[in-house]
Amino acid sequence: MNLKTRITLWFTALTVLILVVFMGIIYFSAYQNRLSEFYEILEKEAITKANLLLDTSLDAETLQTIYRKNREILYEVEVAIYDSQENLIYHDAVDIDFVKETPEMFEAIRQSRQLRFLQDNWQVLGFEYELDGKKYLITSAAYDYYGYNKLQNVRDTMIISLLLGLVLLVLLGFYFSKRMLRPVSEMIVEAEMISASNLHLRLRESNTKDELNQLAQTVNKLLERLEKSFDSQRQFVSYVAHEVRTPLAAMITELEWVLQKERDVSEYQDTIENILQDSHKLSKLTSDLLDFAKANYDRSEVKFKETRIDEVLLEASQQVQHENPEFKIEIEFGDSFEEQEISVEGNEYLLVLALKNLIHNACKFSKEKSCQVGVDVSGQLIQLKISDQGIGIPPKELSKIFDPFFRGSNKSFSKGSGIGLTLVKKIIDLHEGSLDVQSEIGKGTKILIQLRRN
Structure with a gap:
């Protein structure tokens, strides 16, 4: 059963239930009102006949004749009048006598002053009536044909x-459910x-703020994350196919060459050194690719905790100098x-990786193999400035340095994989920070990182 049908059935069932409840209330109210109104008619008819008989001395035969002639036409009320000793004074039709009064009934009338009950859908009323200081017991009964x-x-x-x-309701339910679910169908x-x-x-997406528009926005955000993930995978596969194949092909060529015939020891050593260099390059490339994959995670999937920036910076610089003692x-x-809070909500491993790449690049592209790192606090931001006196970046390449696997014109100055700055940008974005690069040819490069502190 589709959603449109379920909505229609629920809408119809609930509406019908509400209608039935209200109709039941109305019908019960009408039924009670009919009972009350007809009991009042019975009382008035009985009192009228009692007054005609007892007060105006109208003979009983006349009243009985009126009752018998109008009984089938006007649904005349059957009245019986008894004195206080329960002796019958008047009865419209003793031979018919629908009520059949009993001593128990008279006792109930005396106790409650008025007795009402139904007998075969006839309404029966019994009550005490006082006239000229005398008390009478009167019963009246009739079938309310008109009321029923x-x-x-x-x-x-x-x-x-x-x-x-x-x-x-079924037709309207189908119409409105189809109309309401049209955006879902689209x-x-x-x-x-x-x-x-x-x-x-x-x-x-529409301009409304309803749940369907929120669903569309959520799905679009999911598609955006999937698109980034697919793009990263395609880039990853493309880069691996290109970059990994090169050192592997070189290694295979070296090995095939050395196996073609016996070589001198020096030739074997040269071959081993070349293969070792290609192996180091391949190992570094593999490490960069793994780090690049980690930086492409969604923010919700990365573990964040309170991290001190000074500790991250010292750790990154120590790692760089350990791997490159000349820097x-x-x-x-x-x-x-020193006077303010210097912690950020971040991932320590990724922050160390980002600063390590920036410091390594700054030293690598500097003729003196050196760089300067400044750290300060400005309001709610922690600022890190990394500068060098290196070769600089051409202006036309500044907008491309964060593209995956981009290698600029400085690649002849120093080798690299083209992943480092892309990795840094993704890590800073993951921490909701900002990254700004300024550079001049021959004068060096300055990088400013801003992170929101706790």
Whole structure:
């Protein structure tokens, strides 16, 4: 059963239930009102006959004749009048006598002053009546044909209205459910058009703030993350196919060459050195690719905790100098840095990796193999400035340095994989920070990182 049908059925069932409850209340109210009104009529009719008989001395035969002639036409009320000793004074039709008064009934009338009950759908009323200082016990009974017919008409009208309303509710339910779920149907059509080859497509979003628009926005965010993930995978596979194949091909060529015939020891040594260099390059490339994959994680999948920037910076510089003893790194802490909170909400491993890449690049592309690192606090931001006096970056290449696997014109100055700055940018973005690069040819490069502190 589809959602449209379920909505229609629930809408119809709940509406019908509400209608039935209200119709039941109306019918019960009409039934009670009919009872009360007819009991009042019984009382008035009984009092009228009692006054005619006892007060105006109208003969009993006349009253009985009126009752018998109008009984089948006007549904005349049957009245019986007894004195305080329960002796019958008057009865409209003793031979008919529908009520059959008993001593128990008279006792109940005396105790409650008025007695009401139903007998075969006839309404019966018994009460005490005082006239000229004398007390009488009076009973009156009649069948309310008019009231029952009216009540039956109300019931029939309700049933017919309910059936017609049920048909109308089903039709309206289908119409409105189809209208309300039309955006969902459109989303389904649009979603079916999206595949791995066209992840750039998105669901249409409206200007409304309802749940369907929120769903479209959520799905679009999911598609955006999937698109980035697929792009990263494609870049990863493409880069691996290109970069890994090169050192492997060189190693295979060296090995095939050395196996073609016996070589001198020096030739074997040269071959081993070449293969070792290619192996180191391949190992470094593999490490860079693994780090690049980690930096492509979604923020919700990365573990963040309170991290001190000074400890991250010292760890990154120590690792760089341990791997490159010839590098010189100068670290300067600003005056306000020591006086304020210097922690950020971040991933220590990734932050060390980012700073390590920046410091390594700064030293690598500097003729003096040195760089300067400054750390300070500005408001709610922690600022890290990494500068060198190196060869600089051409202006036309500044906008491309963060592209994956981009190698600029300085690649002849020093070897690299083209992943480092892309990795740094992703890590800083993951920490919701900013990264700004300024560079001049021959004068060096300055990099400013800003992270929000705790």
